[in-house]
Amino acid sequence: MNDIEWDYPNPYTVEVTVAEEDIDGLNHANNAVYVKWCEMAGWAHSCDLGLDIEAYRELDRAMAIQKAEYEYLQATLLNEELLVATWITESDGKLSMIRRFQIVRISDGATVLRGQWKVVCIEMSSGRPRRMPPEFRDGYGAVLVDVAP
Numbered sequence: 001m002n003d004i005e006w007d008y009p010n011p012y013t014v015e016v017t018v019a020e021e022d023i024d025g026l027n028h029a030n031n032a033v034y035v036k037w038c039e040m041a042g043w044a045h046s047c048d049l050g051l052d053i054e055a056y057r058e059l060d061r062a063m064a065i066q067k068a069e070y071e072y073l074q075a076t077l078l079n080e081e082l083l084v085a086t087w088i089t090e091s092d093g094k095l096s097m098i099r100r101f102q103i104v105r106i107s108d109g110a111t112v113l114r115g116q117w118k119v120v121c122i123e124m125s126s127g128r129p130r131r132m133p134p135e136f137r138d139g140y141g142a143v144l145v146d147v148a149p
Helices: 031-048 053-059 134-141
Strands: 012-017 061-072 081-091 096-105 111-123
Touching: 012 031, 031 061, 031 081, 031 096, 031 111, 053 061, 053 134, 061 134, 081 134
Parallel strands: none
Antiparallel strands: 012 081, 061 111, 081 096, 096 111
């Protein structure tokens, strides 16, 4: 994993293997599966920071996807092992953050997908946008990656 060229330093990673149920009629992983992998990595990262669903419920706050963008760069095939990396790269500290993704094939280090989400803090009980509680600012802010050129 040391030879992988990550887009940003210190990625949070989750390893996945392309399974038979991920394969579509074109004999590669379906695009929707990449979205599922990104969601899995983003949620695992949040949980690792102590911001799991129970914390969300207790705070009556959640980070919800407002906009998602994915760039599919290469196909992946059955049984290929991948690393799904994620970072928090921007935060206004009040309402929104940017979470980025990079999926890399382990065998050759090729980046097969890049993506990003704009997420906003919502009040779970109403679904309305609300300011991030200190727990979100502290937890997510602690892993904020500087992407300045």
